[in-house]
Amino acid sequence: MNRQYNLTTNEKIVLIDLGKQGNLSPTELAQMSGLKVETVAQSAFMLQEKGLADVSEQIIESYNLTSEGDEYARCGLPERQMISAMSGPTSLEELKEKVSPKIVGIATGWVRRKGWANIEQGSVIPSGKAEVGNDEKALASLRSGKVALDQLGVDNTIIQDLIKRKLVVRNEEKLRSIVLTSAGKELVLEGITIEEEVTQITSEMLKSGEWKEKNFRSYNIHTPPRAVYAAKVHPYQRLIDQMRQIFLEMGFTEIKGDIVQSSFWNFDALFQPQDHPAREMQDTFHLKETSELPEEYKDKVCAMHEHGGDLASKGWGGKWSEDIACKNVLRTHTTAVTIKYLADNPKPPIKAFSIDRAYRRETIDPTHTPEFEQLEGVVMDKDMTFAHLLGLLSEFYHRMGFKDVRFRPGYFPYTEPSVEPEVYVEGLGWVELGGAGVFRKEVTHPLGINYPVLAWGLGVSRLAMLKLELKDLRELYQSDIDWLRKTPSPRL
Known part of the structure; x- marks a missing residue:
């Protein structure tokens, strides 16, 4: 029967003591058996898997005072100290001298909340009612040490208020109890023999033939092994690196720029109206700071x-304002670069x-964050046309793994014609991933640029949500080690 269950020596010891x-409890079993508490707990859970024992858990809650709570339990809550120092209407300045500025600062709101006094024109006017409250009774009860909620005799809301005031802390204690099942009792009655078990064979055993007489521990080869996670690049960073590699292979040069930009380069140079x-x-x-405007372009x-x-x-x-153009901002797009x-x-x-971060005052939700990555690009050469732009973007998205790409007309202040690229995603349909177009002459001419410029800005984080099958953009930025381990890095 023992062989049928493949019991280890420790499991047998636990079964015999439970019989x-x-x-x-694990502690009591450890004292009886001489085993460590951790060893007993592990053996108990293994016996539970085999149906020979049951392990039940009970959470015991208790509360005790913080150091500040202990001080107030002895000397009285701040509101009690302030009321006790008064015999009638008293100015706040006088009370600060009688008790302390700290106590008065804490107590002022509480005396009004409890209805003990009113504050009028810098004076505290007692109401005449300042009975001992349940919070004070709870503090007095907790002076003896840890106490369960049902022993305090107060409502849970009182305790929660004291916790918020950082006067009381909540403790949890997990109690385990181990008991034999009917199958476990039957096995104990049949008798359990404890034999020495060998867990590893040695060369000496093989040479002497001693292994033939040994009792080897059985192993369950179907037990799943512990997961091992190799080091890897963050999935989002890997995707950014792949996008960068695509453009480098297409002959592009990567550029970088400052996060803080003047409104001139962030807006005005892009022909965005100052009242936009x-x-x-x-x-x-x-930002509070300003920048000097480039003399060769500002006029x-x-x-x-x-x-x-x-x-x-x-x-x-x-009227175009230099003062507005001078103001610094956190760049709202990498087009400023x-x-x-x-x-x-x-x-x-x-x-x-450029693949870099941009900043906008967005309300944080599953699809928006104040900081986000943007992929920005330009091509400037003789005879560049709108058709070249569509071909370039189609090639990029195809290399990103999207088979179906289309473009629909769009509007942006600094490009004309303008389009919004869309890719088809199974289960979602057509998804828009950015904006693109040909820079208007109102943008290029003042800067001395005399050739067509193809430009685009693509949302990297939105593309990452599609590739990583996320529903919440915030998962890309959270320090969730489990998500990092289990999320496969995207492959193009």
Whole structure:
């Protein structure tokens, strides 16, 4: 019968001791058997899997005072100390001298909340009622040490208030009880023989033939092994690296830029009107500092905004403000980096991209965060056309693993024509992944750029949600080691 259950020596010892007492805790079993408590617990759970024992758990809650709670249990709560120091209406300044500024600061709100006093024109006016409350009774009861809630004789809300005031802490104690099942009792009655077990064969045993007389421990080869997780790059970072590699293989140069940008490069140079909603406080992180405007471009950008410069354009009209353009912001898109790069490198050919972080005042939800990664790119050369842009983006998305790609018309202040690329995802349908277009001459002309510029900005995090099959964008940024271990890195 013992062989049938493949019992270890420790399991046999636990069974025999349980047969003597019937119901024991791991600590009691450890004292009887001479085994460690951890060994007893492990053996008990193994016996439970074999149907020979039951392990039950009970959570015991108790409460005790913090150091501050102990002080108030002895000296009285701050509100009690303040009321006790008064014989009638008293100014707050006088009370601070009688007790202490700290006590008065804490007690002022509580005396009003409890209805013990009112505060009028800098004076505390007692109401005449200041009976001992349940919170004070609970503190007095807890002076003896850890006490269970049912022994305190107060409502749970009182204890929760004391916990919020950091005067009381909650403790949990897990009690385990081990008892034999009917099968376990039957096995004990039949008799259990404890024999020496060998867990590892040695060369000496093989040479001497001693192994033939030994009793070897049985192993369950069907027991799943402990999972082993190899080190790896974060799935999101791996996806970003793959996107970077695609553009490098397509002949692009990676560029970087400052997180803090002037409104000039973030908005004005891109022909975004100064009264555009995206520039308002609810959409942009504005900073106190300002930047100097580039002398070689500011007048031309001003003219373009006000009346269209020397192009056949009307601009936006109104008065363009240098003060607004000087204000620094956290870049709302990485286009601020690419447009400055083009201004510094106006001669073709240019093929550049940037994968970096942008910032917007978004409300955090499953699909939005204030910080996000954006993939930005530009191509500038002679005879570049809208068709080249569509072909380039189609190639990128195909390399990312999306078979079906389409484009629908879009609108952006700084590109014309403009499109929004979409990919088809099984179960979701067509999903929009960014914006693209050809820079308007109102953008390129003031900066001395005389050739067509193809430009695009793609949402990296949204693409990552599709590739990693996530429903909540915040999972990409959480320190969840279990998610990191079990989420496979995306492969293109």
